[in-house]
Amino acid sequence: MTQARLSDLTEALLTAARRAGAEAADAMAIDGRAVSIDVRAGKLEQAERSEGVEIGLRVLLGKRQACVSASNASAQTIAEMAERAVAMAKEAPEDPYIGLADPSQIARNWDIAALELEDTSAEPAASALEQDAREAEAAALGVEGVTQVQSASASYSRRQVHIAATNGFTAGYGRSSRSVSAVAISGEGLTMERDWAAESRIFQADLPDATLVGRQAGERAVERAAPRRPKTGAYPVLFDERIAGSLISHLLGAINGSAITRGASWLRDAMGAQVLPEGLSLIEDPHRARVSGSRPFDAEGLPTARRAIVENGVLTSWTLDLATARKLGLESTANAGRGTSSPPSPGAGNIALTQGSQTRADLARDMGTGLLVTSFIGATINPTTGDYSRGASGFWVENGEIRYPVNECTIAGNLREMLMRIIPANDARAHLSHVVPSLLIEGLTLAGE
The missing domain is CATH 3.30.2290.10 (PmbA/TldD superfamily)
Structure with missing residues (x-):
């Protein structure tokens, strides 16, 4: 048609x-x-x-x-x-x-x-x-x-x-x-x-x-054959590029206008505060060519534009449609989306996190002993406090080298604290709507054997 x-x-x-x-x-x-x-x-x-x-x-x-x-x-x-x-x-x-x-x-x-x-x-x-x-x-x-x-x-x-x-x-x-x-x-x-x-x-x-x-x-x-359970303790965790974007998705969910207007967000009081390490920015660009999240206007007919959600580590913008913007006394960020059977609601599109200068292998080498996570199973995430717990599998790293595959373990921490400690690699895939590289985070709680 x-x-x-x-x-x-x-x-x-x-x-x-x-x-x-x-x-x-x-x-x-x-x-x-x-x-x-x-x-x-x-x-x-x-x-x-x-x-x-x-x-x-x-x-x-x-x-x-x-x-x-x-x-x-x-x-x-x-x-x-x-x-x-x-x-x-x-x-x-x-x-x-x-x-x-x-x-x-x-x-x-x-x-x-x-x-x-x-x-x-x-x-x-x-x-x-x-x-x-x-x-x-x-x-x-x-x-x-x-x-x-x-x-x-x-x-x-x-x-x-x-x-x-x-x-x-x-x-x-x-x-x-x-x-x-x-x-x-x-x-x-x-x-x-x-x-x-x-x-x-x-x-x-x-x-x-x-x-x-x-x-x-x-x-x-x-590569995942014959896995073991890792050691229990506090270790650095390297999130592989395939799943690292989930951490940024939690941040995006916490700054969504629907969550902010309900007061049900672990970032509800964070506008103008530092939420990522200094030097890292999170940019939304709805005008990237050949990318699935691009669009010239949102579901309410507003013109879309590039914006810095986080700039140099500081949160500068919520994600808003017209209704949530009015409730907060702000302007819409042209992020409304909708289906045929539902009213508009806010949601982020194309985003990109500042990439680092090191490869994933470099970060693994630098972390010494810890866990490289390649997949998750289930999740318990408190949307109001940011408390984070997920079942994970991946590879155990010792002396900077992968030693053996692991499964049946749980990673725990608090998202507000975790995101402040991320170290990005340089391996993000540019064709994706969410361009997020592998991320290293020091000092997470790991429950294994």
Whole structure:
């Protein structure tokens, strides 16, 4: 479906909302299709394809709102949606902070082509995706020590999104993705160990070869064979690049406007305070080309812009949509996101943490004896205090060198203190939406044997 057709659908939704008695409204229309292929033991295990149009409508009556959605875009459905939404809004509780953007706030000019969010080349045939999955599986099985491949998958998706509101905003864009992944297992019975590898890109031409992905999954699984439990005590912990981003995600969650307005955040009083080591910054840039988290405007039609969330270690900005900004007496940071069935809520997009000058191997050497974490299992994180406890597995390091794989251990600490001690490596992957390198943290509590 073309952007013009999606624009027509959102305009029809707004017109129906006005007729039903809405004072203001915004609408969303999404046309998407996705194909996923799974291979196991050399055979096609599953093939799925989905496609369709989804529409959503939010209506406002004074300081009350309601959202409705549907997968049927007929004129009758649109009229019924509007009537139902208005009836729901009349019964909804009042919220003094909701409302559309003022027309002076909405985005007016942008260069969507410069963001390169959509690969316009032909959709890959299911047979091409199956070939990717087969190659990944074969490459994983080709690694000595791999006993089976739990799954090998390849997928493709593409969708068009259009948003419009009664304040005059109307715009849309497309997104695409092509990915391949594999999960390999080494050992037999109770000695089995599992690990994975995956790659995803907006443009199909940028996707690494499937054999590389499969081989990496296999090598990682073999490296984890015959693990032990590590020693209990206080040790430095090196978070591998694959999972280091979770620490920054906890920081992003703590500065989200929804958490701040509820007072349920371990960083609720940290504006203007140091939250990372001096010299480290956390930058959000929604305009990076060929990156999945990029966008020219947010779900409320506000123009997006680069911003420093943390600058030289100091927290300088919450992550806000219009409602949370109004509640805090601030301006929106243009971070609203939404689905067809829900109102806007704040969330960060592309972020990048300042990288260090050392490799992961350099940090491992410098830490002497400690734990290199490559995966997590479960989590207990207190959102109001930042107390942190996670099951982990990885590798034990002695004298700066990896000695053996470990599992069945728990890492504990406090996020506020942990983040103040991070030392970044230089191995972050630039194509990801969250660009975070491996991170070394001294003095965490490790529970093992």
